[in-house]
Amino acid sequence: xxxxELAKLTxxxxxxxxxxxxxxxxxxxxxxxxxREYSPLAVETVETIKLYLNLGLSTEQxxxxxxxxxxxxxxxxAEVMPLYRSKLEDIERQLVExxxxxxxxxxxxxxxxxxxxxxxxxxxxxxxxx
Amino acid sequence: xxxxELAKLTxxxxxxxxxxxxxxxxxxxxxxxxxREYSPLAVETVETIKLYLNLGLSTEQxxxxxxxxxxxxxxxxAEVMPLYRSKLEDIERQLVExxxxxxxxxxxxxxxxxxxxxxxxxxxxxxxxx
DNA sequence: GTTGACTCTTACATTGATGTCAGGGTTTAT
DNA sequence: ATAAACCCTGACATCAATGTAAGAGTCAAC
Numbered sequence: 355x356x357x358x359e360l361a362k363l364t365x366x367x368x369x370x371x372x373x374x375x376x377x378x379x380x381x382x383x384x385x386x387x388x389x390r391e392y393s394p395l396a397v398e399t400v401e402t403i404k405l406y407l408n409l410g411l412s413t414e415q416x417x418x419x420x421x422x423x424x425x426x427x428x429x430x431x432a433e434v435m436p437l438y439r440s441k442l443e444d445i446e447r448q449l450v451e452x453x454x455x456x457x458x459x460x461x462x463x464x465x466x467x468x469x470x471x472x473x474x475x476x477x478x479x480x481x482x483x484x
Numbered sequence: 485x486x487x488x489e490l491a492k493l494t495x496x497x498x499x500x501x502x503x504x505x506x507x508x509x510x511x512x513x514x515x516x517x518x519x520r521e522y523s524p525l526a527v528e529t530v531e532t533i534k535l536y537l538n539l540g541l542s543t544e545q546x547x548x549x550x551x552x553x554x555x556x557x558x559x560x561x562a563e564v565m566p567l568y569r570s571k572l573e574d575i576e577r578q579l580v581e582x583x584x585x586x587x588x589x590x591x592x593x594x595x596x597x598x599x600x601x602x603x604x605x606x607x608x609x610x611x612x613x614x
Numbered sequence: 615g616t617t618g619a620c621t622c623t624t625a626c627a628t629t630g631a632t633g634t635c636a637g638g639g640t641t642t643a644t
Numbered sequence: 645a646t647a648a649a650c651c652c653t654g655a656c657a658t659c660a661a662t663g664t665a666a667g668a669g670t671c672a673a674c
Contacts (some may be wrong), residue, residue: 356650356651357650357651358649358650358651367632367633368651369631369632369633369634370631370632372652372653373630373631373632377631387639387640387641387651387652388639388640388651388652388653389640389641389650389651389652390651390652407631408585409585409588409589409592410585412630412631413630413631414630427599428592428595428596429595429596429599429600429603434596435593435596438589438592438593438596439593441589442586442589442590442593445582445585445586445589446586448582449579449582449583449586452575452578452579452582453579455538455539455540455575456572456575456576456579458539459539459568459571459572459575460572462539462558462568463565463568463569463572465558465559466558466559466564466565466568469557469559470559473559486620486621487620487621488619488620488621497662497663498621499661499662499663499664500661500662502622502623503660503661503662517621517622517669517670517671518621518622518623518669518670519620519621519622519670520621520622537661542660542661543660543661544660
């Protein structure tokens with residue numbers, strides 16, 4: 355199939371399919387006219403690439419084990435587990451950082467609301483003093 | 485004070501101080517020789533900028549309320565609260581997404597470990613059959 | 615007056631997957 | 645045979661704060 359058809363079948367843009375190829379993730383053969391010709395299996399390959407991209411892995415990392423996981427189950431690809439571990443560490447670091455910022459933001463918001471309440475209370479007291 | 489001194493006092497690079505100026509965050513006067521001359525108050529200004537950058541706000545957003553918060557308490561700067569709210573929403577979206585990826589990763593890791601255990605158990609059984 | 619430490623402006627690089635456009639070829643259907 | 649719809653490559657843009665470097669001016673100390 356041609357690139358446009360693969361794009362439709364997978365929901366991945368033509369631009370991205372070409373990019374995956376430039377990163378060594380997929381290697382369609384070329385027809386005499388220069389057009390890329392994809393095997394029907396390419397659909398599964400692209401779905402697999404999407405899956406790993408959604409896990410936050412880079413195309414470079416995916417390139418390191420894609421051939422293996424397309425042939426075997428993940429458990430038999432030694433490269434996968436270390437990547438998962440380090441990605442998980444990344445994510446945990448990001449979670450810590452985001453939660454710190456979140457707490458900081460919430461504290462600042464609470465303190466603003468409190469000050470505003472106090473000043474409006476002050477205004478009420480003044481009103482009540484009439 | 486000159487830019488190098490302010491950089492040392494605040495821990496912010498000379499490059500970044502010039503960038504903050506280009507974004508309208510700080511406006512040192514110029515001496516006859518063209519050098520930037522910062523008031524001692526600039527230290528507090530830069531510390532304030534650092535604080536908001538660490539909250540994940542952009543220089544553009546900071547530019548929108550910095551003048552106000554340098555003169556008043558945050559609670560009196562109407563621009564701040566909406567920014568905090570939308571930043572908090574951003575962060576919560578990111579937290580949800582990261583947690584989804586984390587769960588996904590953990591499940592995949594668990595399933596790999598389980599398959600590996602099963603196959604090594606299988607190997608043990610075979611060994612025990614001698 | 616020379617050297618070293620500052621400062622100035624301008625500009626390119628970084629990161630990574632994707633969008634978009636230009637300029638040109640191919641195919642398909644009418 | 646012509647128009648529409650595809651395909652090709654190459655290249656620039658995106659986002660944002662920061663690093664880095666070149667080329668040139670300034671200042672301080674010795």
